[in-house]
Amino acid sequence: MLRTEEITLNMGPQHPSTHGVFHVVLKMDHEVITEARPICGYLHRGIEKLAEARTYTQFIPYTDRLDYLAAMLNNTGYVQAVEKLMEIEVPERAEYIRVICCELSRIASHLIAVGTYSVDIGGITGFMYCLRDRERIMDLFEMVCGSRLTLSYMRIGGVAEDLPDEFIPALCQFLDEMPSRLDEYDGLITGNEIFQARTKHVGLLDPGVAINYGISGPNLRASGVFWDLRKNRPYSVYDRFDFEVPLGKRGDCFDRFTCRIKEMRQSLKIIRQAVEQLPEGPVMAKVPKVLKPPAGDVYHEIEGAKGILGYYVVSDGSNKPYRIHVRRPSFINLGFLNELCKGWKIADVVAILGSLDIVLGEVDC
Amino acid sequence: MFGQGLLKGLQITLQELFTKKVTVQYPEESLPLAPRFHGEFVLDVEQCIACSLCANACPNKVIEIETAKLDKKRVLTGYMMRLQYCLFCGLCVEACNKGAIRFSQKFEMAKYFRDQIPLILYKGEPPVQEEQGNTGITAGEAEGTEV
Numbered sequence: 185m186l187r188t189e190e191i192t193l194n195m196g197p198q199h200p201s202t203h204g205v206f207h208v209v210l211k212m213d214h215e216v217i218t219e220a221r222p223i224c225g226y227l228h229r230g231i232e233k234l235a236e237a238r239t240y241t242q243f244i245p246y247t248d249r250l251d252y253l254a255a256m257l258n259n260t261g262y263v264q265a266v267e268k269l270m271e272i273e274v275p276e277r278a279e280y281i282r283v284i285c286c287e288l289s290r291i292a293s294h295l296i297a298v299g300t301y302s303v304d305i306g307g308i309t310g311f312m313y314c315l316r317d318r319e320r321i322m323d324l325f326e327m328v329c330g331s332r333l334t335l336s337y338m339r340i341g342g343v344a345e346d347l348p349d350e351f352i353p354a355l356c357q358f359l360d361e362m363p364s365r366l367d368e369y370d371g372l373i374t375g376n377e378i379f380q381a382r383t384k385h386v387g388l389l390d391p392g393v394a395i396n397y398g399i400s401g402p403n404l405r406a407s408g409v410f411w412d413l414r415k416n417r418p419y420s421v422y423d424r425f426d427f428e429v430p431l432g433k434r435g436d437c438f439d440r441f442t443c444r445i446k447e448m449r450q451s452l453k454i455i456r457q458a459v460e461q462l463p464e465g466p467v468m469a470k471v472p473k474v475l476k477p478p479a480g481d482v483y484h485e486i487e488g489a490k491g492i493l494g495y496y497v498v499s500d501g502s503n504k505p506y507r508i509h510v511r512r513p514s515f516i517n518l519g520f521l522n523e524l525c526k527g528w529k530i531a532d533v534v535a536i537l538g539s540l541d542i543v544l545g546e547v548d549c
Numbered sequence: 550m551f552g553q554g555l556l557k558g559l560q561i562t563l564q565e566l567f568t569k570k571v572t573v574q575y576p577e578e579s580l581p582l583a584p585r586f587h588g589e590f591v592l593d594v595e596q597c598i599a600c601s602l603c604a605n606a607c608p609n610k611v612i613e614i615e616t617a618k619l620d621k622k623r624v625l626t627g628y629m630m631r632l633q634y635c636l637f638c639g640l641c642v643e644a645c646n647k648g649a650i651r652f653s654q655k656f657e658m659a660k661y662f663r664d665q666i667p668l669i670l671y672k673g674e675p676p677v678q679e680e681q682g683n684t685g686i687t688a689g690e691a692e693g694t695e696v
Contacts, residue, residue, distance in 0.1 A: 242608035245638035309562055323583075329639075330585035330652060336638040344643065348585065371561045375554035 188214045193530070197226045201304045201534045204544025208521070210533065217533060220525035222518055227548040235508040240266055240340060240475045243508065248334035250510060251546040253296050254489035256282075256289035256325075259338035264419065265484035265495035266340045269477045277465040278342035279421045283458045284355070285328065285337060287451040291362075292321040293489035294402075294444040294451075297541040301441055302373045304538035305382050310373040317365050320358050327351050340475060342468035352459060359459075362452055366445060374442060383437040387524050387536035391435065397520045401491025401513050403540055406443040407435030413487040420486075425457045437539035444541070476503050490514050490541060514546040582654050587637045589655040592628055592670035596649035599625040606644035609634045628671040632658065 196207040205226035211219035231250065235243045247262045248255040260282055267274060274282075299314030322332040327348055329337040337344050373379055389399070391407040404411055412429040414422040430446030432439030479501040485494035491513025498507040517540050524540075525533050573580055582588070600623075604612040611634050615627030642650055650670075660666050 238608050241640065242606070245608055245636045245640070248638075309558070313565075326583040326586060328585070330583065330587040331637065331639075334636065334638070336636075336640075344639070345585070348583075368561050371554075371557045373558075375557050377551055377554045380554070 190218065195533065197223075201538060202544075203300060203538075203542060204547075206542070206544055206547065208533070208537070210525075210530065212530060215529050217525045217528055217530065220522050220533060222521050224515070224518070224544075224547050227544045229549070231549050232508050232510060235505050237504065239503050240477070240505060243505065244338065244340075245334065245336045247510075248336055249545055250512060250549060251293070251488065251490060251493075251514065251543050252333060253543055254289040254293035255333065255335040256285040256337060257293075257486065257488045257493060259335065260286055260420075261484065261486045261488065261493045262495050262497075263338045263340050264486065265482055265497050266475070266477060268484050269480065269482040269497055269499060270340070270471075270475070272341050272469050272471060274342055274469055275466045276421075276463045277346075278467045278469070280458050280462045281343050281347060281467060282338065283421060283425075284455050284462075285325075285335075285343075287455045287458070288321050288324060288355075289335075290489045291448050291451050292318050293543075294448050295321075297444050297489075298369060298373065298441065301538045301541075302379070304534050305379050307373060307376065307379060310369065313365070313368060313372060317362065324351065324354060324358065327354065339468065341471035342466070346467045352462075355455070355459065359452055359456055363449065366448055369445060374445065380438060382531075382535055383441060383539070385434065386437045386532050387528065387539060389435040389440075389520070389524065393520070393523075394435070398516045399491070399520060401488065401517070402443040402447060403440055403491065403517050405429060406432030406439035408432055413485060413492060419484075422454075424461065425454045427453050437535050440539040440541075474503055476501060485511065488513055490543065490546065491517055510549060512546045512549055514540075514542040514544075515549070518542055518547060582656070586652065586654055586656070587639055588653045589658055590630060590642075590668060590670065591651050591653045593647075593649045593651070594625065594628075594671050594673075596647040597625050597628070597671075598647060598649075599623045600646075602644045602646065603641035603650050606640045608638065608640065609636060611635045612641060624673075625671060626673045628669070630668040630670065631666070632668045633663070633666045 191212050193210045193212060194207065195210055196202045197205040202208070207223040207226065209221040209223065210217055231246050234246055244259055244262065247258040250258050295314040295318040299311040302310030325335055326332050328351060329335050329344060389403065389407045391409045394404050394407045395409060400411065408431050410429060410431060413419065415429055427450045430443050430450065432443050477499040479499055481496065481498040483494060483496045485492050492511065493513055494511030496509040497505055500506040521537065524536050528536065599614060599616045601614050604614050611631050613629045613631070614625065616623045617626045639652070642652060
């Protein structure tokens with residue numbers, strides 16, 4: 185094949201389909217990508233360092249700002265890590281509320297993933313429909329904790345406040361309407377032939393390679409690997425719910441996309457069971473006002489919206505963490521971007537990057 | 550048949566055309582807010598005992614409390630929030646034992662100039678006390694070790 189002069193193209197840091205300030209330096213032979221070098225750090229805020237100057241409770245609002253599309257999951261991962269370190273028993277009701285909120289957060293995050301992916305491929309309508317339904321979740325969160333995006337609802341030992349009375353009816357209404365909405369996305373986006381032509385058999389991710397690169401979440405499951413921490417290593421009360429883990433077959437962009445839609449259905453199923461089983465009782469364990477975890481370290485990971493979200497907390501016995509490190513799934517999922525893009529056309533880079541569903545707040549931390 | 554998916558999509562968007570309109574003409578009308586909405590702060594000065602719990606709970610040192618000694622009792626002389634740094638996380642509201650600092654439903658907080666952003670919730674007269682003079686200390690200075 186004829187080789188042309190290699191050209192370098194900067195995609196980003198200001199580019200709508202990088203979903204934030206992300207920079208990819210593309211080296212191309214004609215239209216074919218020979219190298220895609222990701223450069224991140226444009227949104228680095230030093231959150232891990234900020235944690236060292238804050239008390240354990242004061243760090244909770246900062247976890248919202250990691251993956252800001254699924255703040256509840258970030259909150260939960262952190263507070264569960266500290267609870268593990270302090271050996272705090274969380275009340276039943278708080279655990280169920282956490283599950284409900286986490287799964288709502290997962291749906292909200294996947295709605296953005298599905299919607300923006302539709303935009304990346306060129307169908308703006310799908311995005312509008314997804315955001316319409318995400319708005320409902322935002323309203324539910326507003327009822328629970330007063331904020332819509334940066335929720336800071338979880339506390340070490342439970343949750344900030346009990347659910348308001350109007351929450352459960354509103355949630356049930358949402359649960360009733362959501363399945364038909366998901367069918368709409370399937371009709372609008374998944375079934376669209378142009379969309380399928382752009383995504384099927386594009387950006388194939390081999391399961392073995394995916395595991396080696398530490399890729400997790402829907403991206404890994406789309407390659408057919410059964411790895412969901414809610415099933416494989418149940419934390420909180422996830423072992424009490426009956427749900428399936430959707431898997432893909434080929435590991436292409438289309439599978440990664442459909443995996444998210446299927447996961448939303450499973451999340452709805454979990455929320456419904458959690459609402460039915462929701463016990464009465466306190467929502468906060470008895471914890472001292474000033475939290476001083478014993479000296480030591482702990483690593484705790486949960487199944488985040490983007491993958492395995494881990495918190496490593498080191499305590500020196502004072503009221504402030506000595507060190508916090510976050511295993512951010514978006515960042516680790518990006519590690520394979522170069523190999524994934526190689527050999528594909530420039531237009532496919534957008535499709536591949538979009539299918540990985542990164543959020544830059546989490547990539548850069 | 551190729552194109553069936555496209556037709557299905559068009560059918561869905563056509564159906565949407567006949568659903569109820571949800572647009573709200575914002576400045577004229579607005580949607581009801583949740584009771585727990587995190588809006589602008591209000592301070593019940595009568596309730597506040599100037600204990601500085603809120604200032605210490607804040608992750609970003611937003612709250613600056615000025616106090617003065619009056620008959621061996623701490624009284625509030627100033628309560629200022631640097632809202633430009635506020636995360637609206639609600640930890641200060643949660644820390645208050647007296648329910649003095651609360652969220653309101655007001656969300657239109659945009660200002661034209663930066664110096665208008667700090668929210669002064671209380672600026673009282675320094676208490677009239679000849680001997681002690683101005684003993685006002687700020688919460689930030691009192692907790693000077695936390696940097």
